[in-house]
Amino acid sequence: MLFFSYFKDLMGREVTVELKNDLAIRGTLHSVDQYLNIKLENTRVVDQDKYPHMLSVRNCFIRGSVVRYVQLPPDGVDIELLHDATRREARGG
Amino acid sequence: MSWAGPDDIFLSTSLATYLDTNVVLEGACERVIVGDLYCDIPLGLYVIRGENVVIIGELDLEKEELPSRMNPVSEDEIKRAQKAEREATDLKGSMRKRMEFLDFD
Numbered sequence: 157m158l159f160f161s162y163f164k165d166l167m168g169r170e171v172t173v174e175l176k177n178d179l180a181i182r183g184t185l186h187s188v189d190q191y192l193n194i195k196l197e198n199t200r201v202v203d204q205d206k207y208p209h210m211l212s213v214r215n216c217f218i219r220g221s222v223v224r225y226v227q228l229p230p231d232g233v234d235i236e237l238l239h240d241a242t243r244r245e246a247r248g249g
Numbered sequence: 250m251s252w253a254g255p256d257d258i259f260l261s262t263s264l265a266t267y268l269d270t271n272v273v274l275e276g277a278c279e280r281v282i283v284g285d286l287y288c289d290i291p292l293g294l295y296v297i298r299g300e301n302v303v304i305i306g307e308l309d310l311e312k313e314e315l316p317s318r319m320n321p322v323s324e325d326e327i328k329r330a331q332k333a334e335r336e337a338t339d340l341k342g343s344m345r346k347r348m349e350f351l352d353f354d
Binding site for chain 2: 175177181193199204205208209210211212213214215216217218219221222
């Protein structure tokens with residue numbers, strides 16, 4: 157639940173989602189759900205020549221289970237806050 | 250439009266519904282891309298189990314779907330291109346395995 161809340165706070169920010177199949181997609185975080193499925197708006201693929209499949213895709217839904225990384229803006233993280241929250245979650249959970 | 254992962258299958262369609270990411274596609278077609286060649290193979294009505302779904306992307310109909318350098322070819326030709334690409338990667342893999350056995354640095 158922690159990262160669900162964390163991503164909800166990040167809505168509207170620009171992120172890059174890297175998938176397990178090595179595809180990287182940049183876009184604005186539109187929404188997230190309990191499975192950490194991600195909806196991105198204004199998407200563009202990072203390496204467009206290697207992955208021509210999605211040239212005309214502007215909005216997409218990404219299943220949570222296929223995400224490897226979500227690359228965040230550097231000012232998107234309050235590291236201390238996140239650190240404390242994860243420590244609490246690990247202890248309590 | 251959706252792109253299901255493991256075997257690089259790319260499906261395009263005009264209608265989709267989903268629940269826990271299970272998808273029903275009407276008028277689905279598989280777009281096989283090998284290098285600069287592509288081919289759309291019609292599939293009809295498809296049910297995709299959610300665990301196989303990678304991305305569901307909304308196509309902007311005003312934009313070009315594919316770069317202009319790409320050429321449409323027939324199903325037979327794309328199957329031959331796929332086979333050639335697979336053989337090339339298999340050959341590279343077996344050559345590498347032979348090198349690893351010899352333990353060069």
